[in-house]
Amino acid sequence: MNPNCARCGKIVYPTEKVNCLDKFWHKACFHCETCKMTLNMKNYKGYEKKPYCNAHYPKQSFTMVADTPENLRLKQQSELQSQVRYKEEFEKNKGKGFSVVADTPELQRIKKTQDQISNIKYHEEFEKSRMGPSGGEGMEPERRDAQDSGSYRRPPEQQPHHIPTSAPVYQQPQQQPAAQSYGGYKEPAAPVSIQRSAPGGGGKRYRAVYDYSAADEDEVSFQDGDTIVNVQQIDDGWMYGTVERTGDTGMLPANYVEAI
Numbered sequence: 001m002n003p004n005c006a007r008c009g010k011i012v013y014p015t016e017k018v019n020c021l022d023k024f025w026h027k028a029c030f031h032c033e034t035c036k037m038t039l040n041m042k043n044y045k046g047y048e049k050k051p052y053c054n055a056h057y058p059k060q061s062f063t064m065v066a067d068t069p070e071n072l073r074l075k076q077q078s079e080l081q082s083q084v085r086y087k088e089e090f091e092k093n094k095g096k097g098f099s100v101v102a103d104t105p106e107l108q109r110i111k112k113t114q115d116q117i118s119n120i121k122y123h124e125e126f127e128k129s130r131m132g133p134s135g136g137e138g139m140e141p142e143r144r145d146a147q148d149s150g151s152y153r154r155p156p157e158q159q160p161h162h163i164p165t166s167a168p169v170y171q172q173p174q175q176q177p178a179a180q181s182y183g184g185y186k187e188p189a190a191p192v193s194i195q196r197s198a199p200g201g202g203g204k205r206y207r208a209v210y211d212y213s214a215a216d217e218d219e220v221s222f223q224d225g226d227t228i229v230n231v232q233q234i235d236d237g238w239m240y241g242t243v244e245r246t247g248d249t250g251m252l253p254a255n256y257v258e259a260i
Helices: 069-096 105-131 141-148
Strands: 017-020 023-026 045-047 050-052 204-208 227-233 238-243 249-253 257-259
Antiparallel strands (some): 017 023, 204 257, 238 249
16 A cells, blocks of 8 residues: 655655655655755755755754753762762772872872982982991091992991800909098999900911991901901900001901901
């Protein structure tokens, strides 16, 4: 059965039928709603299932939407969905231990400052470790120049010195002054001081292989190449001897010297 034309309502035969916009038209009835210009399948534009030419095609204009209860409900529902998605993303990234931070100019400045502080602290620690246990404050100028030179050999790790219980400890007797009395009051005598002296016996000769600065009163300082005489072994890490160049006598680390 032949359909009817959407404009004139008459029967449309196959030879003059135009099937467009979900309707059937005569070729003569398929024209613009405004200017009545005959259209075809290439130059028509449909709006609300009606044909228009390009010049009279209705233009859509946006209008403001009132805050009706329905629109407010939709807005609230959209916000709730956004919060649910945010919580899901937060729970997923919760155990990862990192968050995405915008690379703003302020954060770049803070990062640069932190890098500078880290570099300063690193150089300070490096200088302290390079100067040795004495901190390099009381070192002689030529010794500092020797450390800065490329041929300087870094000494091995220094071991804290201690005197084992088996090492002899000598007491140097001192004469106690007589107690003085002032009007019946007697001033107590000064206590006897106990000092550590060098262990007895013959000594050996050693040569220093590194520079060393004394870190305590009972230690001696020496330079690379100095000869140490009258050396006595105290324990595995420390010795007692006299620096032949300076005449100073005291304790010295065993891993800074070698036997001659």
